[in-house]
Amino acid sequence: MTDAILQMRGITKTFPGVTALSDVTLTVRRGEIHAICGENGAGKSTLMKVLSGVYPHGTYDGDILFDGEPCVFHGIRDSERRGIVIIHQELALIPYLSIAENIFLGNERVHRGLIDWNRTNADAGALLTRVGLHENPVTPAMDIGVGKQQLVEIAKALSKEVRLLILDEPTAALNDEDSAHLLDLLRGLRDQGITCVIISHKLNEIEAIADSTTILRDGRTIETLDMRSGTVSEDRIISGMVGRDLEHRFPPHTPDIGEEVLRIEDWTVHSPTQHGRRVVDGAGLTLRAGEIVGLAGLMGAGRTELAMSVFGRSYGVDISGRVYKRGKPVELRSVGEAIAHGIAYATEDRKRYGLNLIEDIQRNVSGAALDKLSRRGWVDDNREFQVAENYRGSLNIKAPGVGAVTGTLSGGNQQKVVLAKWIFTDPDVLILDEPTRGIDIGAKYEIYTIINQLADQGKAILVISSELPELLGICDRIYALSAGRITGSVDRSEFSPERLMHLMTRIKE
Known part of the structure; x- marks a missing residue:
């Protein structure tokens, strides 16, 4: 049996007008924590969605081998049957259901055609103990914090006999204590033989936990680094991500305070x-x-x-x-x-409060100051377009045009749209x-x-x-x-x- 549990070869994925992945290769060794790093828009999440079946076979080019065998996944259930489970950055728990109900949703404990609640709650309790969460399984998911919800998602993955666990930005919304607990849990899962793939922008965490790190840039594989060599620093990872050394992580600035x-x-x-x-x-x-x-x-x-x-x-x-x-x-x-x-306020939660993700860039930019574009109660579409187009250029918002749906942009470009919206109010x-x-x-x-x-x-x-x-x-x-x-x-x-x-x-x- 090969040392590689996962091999992805020549993966190419395109969307209309955009090549998200171009001939990407990825090899993950059995029983390791493998990090994937790259700038926003580098293709990290897209690659994992290809692997997990979110983007089904036939919508991309290339091959996936798991345990040395070719895989054809037409959906998430296909990948989960092989033991590949993905936890997305936006957690998928249903707030009004209990912890136990969330863990076994779609994978219910059934006896004679009815849900066996005693077994459901008992099995959920055992899984919660395994991830270090001491909550009553009947507690509604909305009554626990984000850090604990992340652990519930991992318990849910463990209930599916996971062999390869994929985590997309698992600590992005966690405080330091919850982040440390989660990383310790991943180390424990590795010791139990579960292979983990983690996508993260927190390079200090990658340096602390990863055995290997693959860097993507502009939809291509740049290199895979052996983190156990002891020679890989944050600056080394950054150099691979951006294609250049960042001698200064912060631009120079001489203030003129009034x-x-x-x-x-x-x-x-x-x-x-x-x-x-x-x-x-x-x-x-x-x-x-x-x-x-x-x-x-x-x-x-x-x-x-x-x-x-x-x-x-x-x-x-x-x-x-x-x-x-x-x-x-x-x-x-x-x-x-x-x-x-x-006075303008750009919220910390751009996806929920800062932007309308199903609307285009143009409407998001104008949203906080429509009165500046209206005439007799009607918004001047031409002026609105021009304003948004000006900000797309001046803030270097990477999008095919201001008609692009904001939710399709990378995180960094979404943040620029938030800034454009508030700058337009002229605060x-x-x-x-x-x-x-x-x-x-x-x-x-x-x-x-x-x-x-x-x-x-x-x-x-x-x-x-x-x-x-x-x-x-x-x-x-x-x-x-x-x-x-x-x-x-x-x-x-x-x-x-x-x-x-x-x-x-x-x-x-």
């Missing part, structure tokens, strides 16, 4: 679901023209809640405090009022919540360049990020938030990860 644009004082926000709980507690900060200000904090510190509550009170109840725009008090009682006062203050989450290192550099250009235009920018190196690399000043309170601010001349972490974990009296 007058105060926005000031928030004594801002307090209560949770809409937990009565009496202060999510933001007496926070205050200032933003100046041409300044890029960071907001750092651990998970649950209240960063997004602060931003959303300021942006037209789109989060929270019993909100109090004061907001000043260029020294004058302003009321921001709705999103419309916030936009009218020159004085731009709040960017996790602006580079889920996008690759090359696309991140482009986003950072756009942020610098906006600051150079005199806009005040607030960047919220879970990645400290990102904030340290692009910001002029950083506020730290802990348990809903601003615990301090640090100027660029005094930046250090240790100082920020101290402030992020400090409980202000």
Whole structure:
């Protein structure tokens, strides 16, 4: 028996006007964790959809061999029968069903034509224990967090006697603790003989867990690296991904900081679901023209809640405090009022709240400022097209045209559409919540360049990020938030990860 459990040879997949994969080869050894890296749009997810039968045999060219035998998959069920299971980035659990029902959906435990609930819940409990999740199997899936939902998806895969487990960006939406637990679980599955293929943009995790890494670029296989050699660094992987060395991960920038644009004082926000709980507690900060200000904090510190509550009170109840725009008090009682006062907020969840994924680029770009394109209540389609086309060019949005459906774009290009939408409102203050989450290192550099250009235009920018190196690399000043309170601010001349972490974990009296 060959050492390779999987071989993909000469895989070519085209869509109308686009070649997504071109003669791709992939070999995965039995019992290893094999990472696949590449920029957004490199073809990583497409390759795994070919493997799992999402794109059935006949819609692509090339061969798939599993355990040395040629495979013809006409759908996901065919690949699952061979023990190949894929967990997509967007989790597929049904929120109103129990954990046990989700685990065995389509694979029910049946006795005499009826579901055997005792066996279902018992088997689910055993699988949950195996993945380190101590939840009651009858708990609705919507009552557990994203990290636990990811573990339920793995338990579901284990119920299908998985031999090759494919995970697409499994830690993209997880905090550090949940990510570490998931990676430990994958190591345990490897020790049990289960082969894993993981797609991830988090190169530090790839460096820590992968035995081999295959790099794709522009739909082609570039190389496969032996991670166990001890000579492969993040910079080495980046070089393969982007085709060049990135000496600087952040573009150089010399700020030109002007007058105060926005000031928030004594801002307090209560949770809409937990009565009496202060999510933001007496926070205050200032933003100046041409300044890029960071907001750092651990998970649950209240960063997004602060931003959303300021942006037209789109989060929270019993909100109090004061907001000043260029020294004058302003009321921001709705999103419309916030936009009218020159404040824009790009959400951390672009797929759910930032974009209409089934609509085209043109309609997404114009969505927040239709009044600028309307005449007597009608939108001028020609002007709308021209505006979107201008942003497609200036922001380097890679798409065949502004009529392309936004959901078909890569993550980095979707993020550029989000930025175009809010730039078109011509804001004085731009709040960017996790602006580079889920996008690759090359696309991140482009986003950072756009942020610098906006600051150079005199806009005040607030960047919220879970990645400290990102904030340290692009910001002029950083506020730290802990348990809903601003615990301090640090100027660029005094930046250090240790100082920020101290402030992020400090409980202000």
